[in-house]
Amino acid sequence: MHIVIMGCGRVGSALAQTLEQQGHTVAVIDQDPTAFRRLGPGFGGRRVTGIGFDQDTLREAGIEEAGAFAAVSSGDNSNIISARVAREMFGVENVAARIYDPRRAEVYQRLGIPTVATVRWTADQMLRRLLPSGAEPLWRDPTGGVQLAEVHTSPAWVGHKISRLQEETGVRVAFLTRLGEAILPSSQTVLQEGDLVHVMMRVDEVDKVEAAFAQGPEEEGGH
Numbered sequence: 001m002h003i004v005i006m007g008c009g010r011v012g013s014a015l016a017q018t019l020e021q022q023g024h025t026v027a028v029i030d031q032d033p034t035a036f037r038r039l040g041p042g043f044g045g046r047r048v049t050g051i052g053f054d055q056d057t058l059r060e061a062g063i064e065e066a067g068a069f070a071a072v073s074s075g076d077n078s079n080i081i082s083a084r085v086a087r088e089m090f091g092v093e094n095v096a097a098r099i100y101d102p103r104r105a106e107v108y109q110r111l112g113i114p115t116v117a118t119v120r121w122t123a124d125q126m127l128r129r130l131l132p133s134g135a136e137p138l139w140r141d142p143t144g145g146v147q148l149a150e151v152h153t154s155p156a157w158v159g160h161k162i163s164r165l166q167e168e169t170g171v172r173v174a175f176l177t178r179l180g181e182a183i184l185p186s187s188q189t190v191l192q193e194g195d196l197v198h199v200m201m202r203v204d205e206v207d208k209v210e211a212a213f214a215q216g217p218e219e220e221g222g223h
Helices: 010-021 033-039 055-060 074-088 100-109 120-131 160-168 203-215
Strands: 002-006 025-030 046-049 068-071 092-098 115-117 134-138 146-151 172-178 181-183 197-202
Touching: 002 010, 010 025, 010 033, 033 046, 046 055, 055 074, 055 115, 068 074, 074 092, 074 172, 092 100, 100 160, 120 203, 146 203, 160 172, 160 203, 197 203
Parallel strands: 002 025, 002 068, 025 046, 068 092, 092 115
Antiparallel strands: 134 146, 146 197, 172 181, 172 197
16 A cells, blocks of 8 residues: 655654555655655655645645555644545545644544644543543544544442443443453453553543443442
8 A cells, every 4th residue: 555644753754664664665755855854865765845735745646546644744734634635635544633732633533634742632531541530532433423432441340340331330341451461351351450441432421421431330239
């Protein structure tokens, strides 16, 4: 597959080299011609100097035969504009944009542009681990109606089956992260201490779900 990358910083150059090693053809766009030095002498792809959302620049990079486009420059606006041009003007199916501001990332996700937020997002994720509370959205469908989120789970749920958690909270558990590994649970899987629970739920029911996860299972005789 031919892949066009906008931005030849650390992420863009690493991405270009990895994709080329996997057998893809790659073109890298950057406004600064000196940035291409990061690619190293062994890089066999195209180096195109220009602005990533300029249609002529994109054509020079082979956007018309590209199967994927990655916007990983240092500017949020440039990334999202170029991603939309690649998707809407040239019909590239696989498009992703790097975003520094997580609040913007959610907006762009609704436009159907998959986004990868960087340092701020990572910091937010760390804070969630250190100060867990509520739900952290990981993905939303383009209509904004359904989201995948990691939900803080009360220790009171430890020892209970996923089936009971789903029944009482009205969510679908998508996967668990256990000891750093993702697992797909069955209804018989029992929650263990330290499990991170990732669920699919309706956006308008987030508050209700958060409350049910924080409260623990309903009281019943014998358990």
